[in-house]
Amino acid sequence: MRDNENYWKRLRRRPVSRRSFLVGSGVTAAGAAAILAGCGDDDDDDDDAAAVATEAPAATQAAAATEAAAATEAAAAATEAAAATEAAAAVEDDSHKRGGTLRLWKTTEDAGMDPGIFHVNNTDVIYPTMTQVYTYQPSKNVFSRDGVIGWEQVDATTLVWSIRPGMKFHNGDPVDSDSMAFSFGRLDDLYEAHGATHTTNTGWLYVDNFEPSDELTMTEHWKVPSADAQVYRARHYYSFVNPRIVDEHGESVGTRPLPDGSEKEVFAIQDLPHGSGSGPYTLARRDTTGTRVERWPDYHQHDPADDGFVKDGPYIDAWETRIIPEAASRKAAFLAGDLDVYADVDPLELADFEGQDHLQVLEFPAGGFALCGMDGGKFHDKRSRQALQKAFDYEGFIQALRPFGGTYQGPVSRLLPQYALSQEEIKSYYYHDPQQARQLWEAADFEYPMDHITVFMGAGNPLQLQIGEFIAQSIGESLGIETDIEAVDITTWAARALERAQVKDWELLAYGVGTSGGTTGLPNDSALINFDPRGYGNSAFNHSLYEDLMPRKEIIEDGTALIKMLEAQEQEVDVEARAVLLREIQHWILDRHWCNWSLPPSTVSFYGFSSRLQDFEPNEWLNLYDRRRESMWLKEDA
Amino acid sequence: MTGYIIRRLIAVPFMLIGISFILFMLIYIRPGSAAFISIGSAMSDPANIERFEERFGLNDPWYEQYGKWLGNALTGDFGVTLRTPHQPVADRLADHIGNTLQIGFITIIMAAIFGISVGVLSAVRRNSILDYIFRGVTIAGISVPNFWVAILVVSLPARWWNWTPLATDWVSFTDDPFRNLSIIIWPAMILALASAAGTARLVRTSMLEVFYSDYVRTARSKGLREGRVIWSHVFRNSLIPVVTLIGLQTGAVLGGVVIAELIFGIPGLGTLTLGAVIAQDYPLVLSSLMLFAFVFVVVTLIVDVLYTVIDPRIRY
Numbered sequence: 040m041r042d043n044e045n046y047w048k049r050l051r052r053r054p055v056s057r058r059s060f061l062v063g064s065g066v067t068a069a070g071a072a073a074i075l076a077g078c079g080d081d082d083d084d085d086d087d088a089a090a091v092a093t094e095a096p097a098a099t100q101a102a103a104a105t106e107a108a109a110a111t112e113a114a115a116a117a118t119e120a121a122a123a124t125e126a127a128a129a130v131e132d133d134s135h136k137r138g139g140t141l142r143l144w145k146t147t148e149d150a151g152m153d154p155g156i157f158h159v160n161n162t163d164v165i166y167p168t169m170t171q172v173y174t175y176q177p178s179k180n181v182f183s184r185d186g187v188i189g190w191e192q193v194d195a196t197t198l199v200w201s202i203r204p205g206m207k208f209h210n211g212d213p214v215d216s217d218s219m220a221f222s223f224g225r226l227d228d229l230y231e232a233h234g235a236t237h238t239t240n241t242g243w244l245y246v247d248n249f250e251p252s253d254e255l256t257m258t259e260h261w262k263v264p265s266a267d268a269q270v271y272r273a274r275h276y277y278s279f280v281n282p283r284i285v286d287e288h289g290e291s292v293g294t295r296p297l298p299d300g301s302e303k304e305v306f307a308i309q310d311l312p313h314g315s316g317s318g319p320y321t322l323a324r325r326d327t328t329g330t331r332v333e334r335w336p337d338y339h340q341h342d343p344a345d346d347g348f349v350k351d352g353p354y355i356d357a358w359e360t361r362i363i364p365e366a367a368s369r370k371a372a373f374l375a376g377d378l379d380v381y382a383d384v385d386p387l388e389l390a391d392f393e394g395q396d397h398l399q400v401l402e403f404p405a406g407g408f409a410l411c412g413m414d415g416g417k418f419h420d421k422r423s424r425q426a427l428q429k430a431f432d433y434e435g436f437i438q439a440l441r442p443f444g445g446t447y448q449g450p451v452s453r454l455l456p457q458y459a460l461s462q463e464e465i466k467s468y469y470y471h472d473p474q475q476a477r478q479l480w481e482a483a484d485f486e487y488p489m490d491h492i493t494v495f496m497g498a499g500n501p502l503q504l505q506i507g508e509f510i511a512q513s514i515g516e517s518l519g520i521e522t523d524i525e526a527v528d529i530t531t532w533a534a535r536a537l538e539r540a541q542v543k544d545w546e547l548l549a550y551g552v553g554t555s556g557g558t559t560g561l562p563n564d565s566a567l568i569n570f571d572p573r574g575y576g577n578s579a580f581n582h583s584l585y586e587d588l589m590p591r592k593e594i595i596e597d598g599t600a601l602i603k604m605l606e607a608q609e610q611e612v613d614v615e616a617r618a619v620l621l622r623e624i625q626h627w628i629l630d631r632h633w634c635n636w637s638l639p640p641s642t643v644s645f646y647g648f649s650s651r652l653q654d655f656e657p658n659e660w661l662n663l664y665d666r667r668r669e670s671m672w673l674k675e676d677a
Numbered sequence: 678m679t680g681y682i683i684r685r686l687i688a689v690p691f692m693l694i695g696i697s698f699i700l701f702m703l704i705y706i707r708p709g710s711a712a713f714i715s716i717g718s719a720m721s722d723p724a725n726i727e728r729f730e731e732r733f734g735l736n737d738p739w740y741e742q743y744g745k746w747l748g749n750a751l752t753g754d755f756g757v758t759l760r761t762p763h764q765p766v767a768d769r770l771a772d773h774i775g776n777t778l779q780i781g782f783i784t785i786i787m788a789a790i791f792g793i794s795v796g797v798l799s800a801v802r803r804n805s806i807l808d809y810i811f812r813g814v815t816i817a818g819i820s821v822p823n824f825w826v827a828i829l830v831v832s833l834p835a836r837w838w839n840w841t842p843l844a845t846d847w848v849s850f851t852d853d854p855f856r857n858l859s860i861i862i863w864p865a866m867i868l869a870l871a872s873a874a875g876t877a878r879l880v881r882t883s884m885l886e887v888f889y890s891d892y893v894r895t896a897r898s899k900g901l902r903e904g905r906v907i908w909s910h911v912f913r914n915s916l917i918p919v920v921t922l923i924g925l926q927t928g929a930v931l932g933g934v935v936i937a938e939l940i941f942g943i944p945g946l947g948t949l950t951l952g953a954v955i956a957q958d959y960p961l962v963l964s965s966l967m968l969f970a971f972v973f974v975v976v977t978l979i980v981d982v983l984y985t986v987i988d989p990r991i992r993y
């Protein structure tokens with residue numbers, strides 16, 4: 040709480056620019072109009088309103104609010120008014136914002152550029168060169184329209200998109216409903232043929248098909264409702280991809296079996312040939328030094344432009360991303376003024392950035408997680424998992440490793456307060472009691488001798504090593520058992536963590552340092568997926584559904600029950616009802632000490648940006664999936 | 678002499694095959710799979726992982742994998758990278774080797790020039806203040822790790838003067854030679870520091886040994902000028918161990934280049950190899966390391982031949 044107060048005090052001290060004031064006024068006006076419109080609708084037609092409330096999943100509150108704004112005339116008028124006000128301001132002093140090169144970094148080359156295939160280190164190209172349906176700002180719960188001008192949740196399982204007219208791919212091909220349906224539909228093809236799409240089976244099971252209704256209308260049909268679908272659609276893997284380019288230049292990545300017994304060959308565009316995308320920039324360079332994207336002069340207009348977009352396209356001319364593998368070198372480049380966006384700053388290094396006018400280090404509430412996973416092959420007895428959690432010294436951990444304070448966290452991040460458990464609730468499960476821990480440990484059933492515990496972790500982050508050492512020391516002292524740590528490179532770590540085996544070659548898996556900020560707005564992204572038997576709960580922690588890996592019937596039964604609960608909350612579109620389900624799931628997980636336990640994350644996080652970068656919405660930069668703000672600009676004299 | 682060179686050249690392929698086998702086994706016994714990186718999704722269906730491994734022969738027995746790689750390599754085909762897009766390994770190596778050789782070459786030249794100069798001056802002015810300073814500097818140069826010096830060189834100017842010699846605006850030699858050299862010179866200087874320090878100490882010791890030998894005393898007694906004595910009699914006869922050392926330092930320099938490229942952000946074989954190691958891209962790792970091994974074997978051969986030039990008494 041103390042830290043939140045500090046954060047908001049700092050926020051209040053921030054000077055408010057005229058632009059910010061105008062944008063804020065516009066958004067407020069739009070919101071007020073939407074509320075008024077909603078009230079008016081209730082007054083005029085209660086039955087219809089009730090039907091809409093029942094039928095339209097409008098998955099989240101945010102989506103509902105945004106849709107309401109987009110759907111009603113009053114909201115549209117208000118939005119237009121806000122846009123007009125903004126446009127007026129833009130006409131007034133727009134020119135000084137145009138130009139410049141945004142300087143970014145990444146650690147290594149990308150492994151491919153196809154937006155449908157999961158790879159790290161390629162979003163610096165995908166976001167600026169591709170068009171998505173909209174961007175989503177979780178901190179404000181705002182959807183800003185990009186490739187669509189509207190959408191309507193017709194019923195619980197039907198979502199209709201209205202595509203922005205006049206859009207073209209970089210080679211001149213039109214962007215239409217066929218290309219949109221192709222772009223979304225190929226994700227499943229890629230998954231089946233190559234196993235590499237961002238959307239895993241768990242994120243896809245609700246989809247039935249994508250149907251082009253007319254030239255600029257595309258309809259999604261789902262098998263069951265989905266609470267998170269609309270937020271997911273804002274992500275870069277739902278980019279519009281040119282079907283002709285995939286057909287002509289794609290590389291075969293495998294085949295997928297079809298129901299009639301035949302096979303369909305699936306193609307990817309890992310080189311991102313010219314004409315693949317329709318975004319504001321085109322790929323100008325991609326080599327061993329990094330990437331560069333440059334403005335595409337024929338980019339379509341956003342009129343009116345939602346928050347984050349500019350009617351005539353982005354202000355910044357180019358994005359240059361340099362490959363800088365070494366952390367000390369990145370820091371030096373940032374201090375030297377060669378980078379516009381740094382990364383999360385280690386709180387212990389804050390002093391290094393003081394007195395540097397050309398850069399700014401901002402403070403945010405931390406949203407990241409730090410977890411300690413348990414191998415279900417060894418800790419199949421609930422008492423053994425409970426003993427480990429009681430053996431861990433939570434308050435000591437906060438004092439030792441959280442210099443700016445720590446907090447308790449359940450499976451869902453505290454940055455999603457509507458779904459998160461209270462501190463008191465979490466503390467009723469997570470508390471240090473060495474005596475109880477020993478009793479539980481001695482009473483527990485172990486199929487394998489348990490006289491030694493290895494805490495296994497990746498070696499890339501010094502804080503991760505400190506966390507691992509603390510876990511080993513705390514549990515060793517509490518349980519009177521020999522412990523050690525093993526730190527390996529991140530690839531080996533991932534391979535050994537995910538290796539399919541009845542028992543792992545480690546006992547505890549430490550991962551996540553709990554100092555990063557931001558939230559994507561989705562419960563699954565906070566930590567829940569690490570408990571999910573369809574996700575890491577199965578692959579990493581042997582809390583498995585498969586009898587060949589997990590002979591213990593009780594684990595399989597619990598896993599099956601948890602999946603049903605998870606599916607129910609994913610399909611629950613009412614926020615309050617979903618919150619109830621999510622809270623039940625969290626209590627279920629904590630009561631069974633399932634898979635992992637959460638180590639207290641930091642209450643604050645720090646991120647570095649150059650002083651010349653303006654209107655970049657720092658909160659959204661922390662969210663991996665929204666980094667294409669076209670209204671960003673570079674103040675050259677900063 | 679010709680027979681010796683031919684024998685050595687014949688031995689080179691066998692040495693390289695031996696090295697490749699050891700490297701392959703080291704890569705092979707490492708846990709994990711390139712499929713995790715290439716497919717990209719940690720939660721991918723195991724069937725997809727298996728499909729990937731089958732496509733690239735990663736689930737074949739080790740002797741088949743190695744035999745296939747070796748057979749292809751002998752025909753000049755080093756395969757394709759396991760990371761997408763699957764580019765020919767030879768193309769990737771060709772893209773990167775120029776920068777690494779450039780740094781290595783400049784490093785060795787600088788190390789030789791500074792090492793020999795400092796060593797000669799230190800020996801000639803033995804026990805002077807200059808000698809003490811040089812000895813102190815060379816001990817420091819040998820003792821301090823390269824990577825630590827590199828991090829200081831990158832970090833401290835950034836903190837003090839908001840400037841860093843990092844290659845954040847990298848250009849190739851062909852595009853802008855002067856700009857390229859202004860970037861390359863920093864890692865080359867740092868790598869040269871340790872090499873030059875070692876060379877300087879050996880030159881000093883060797884020269885001091887020769888200084889008091891009978892033939893030097895004879896040369897002086899014949900009335901030769903001191904400069905002539907030093908260069909024609911002392912320096913040349915003290916060069917044999919120095920040439921050996923410089924040859925051996927090539928290996929250390931190649932290893933150092935990997936770290937230097939990483940810290941200075943230079944796109945060379947070092948950064949390529951490190952990325953390939955992390956991605957478990959074994960065709961690329963193996964081929965890249967074999968390239969390092971090949972360079973080292975060739976340099977060693979050249980050093981052996983140079984002995985006969987420096988000291989005509991040496992016969993093979």
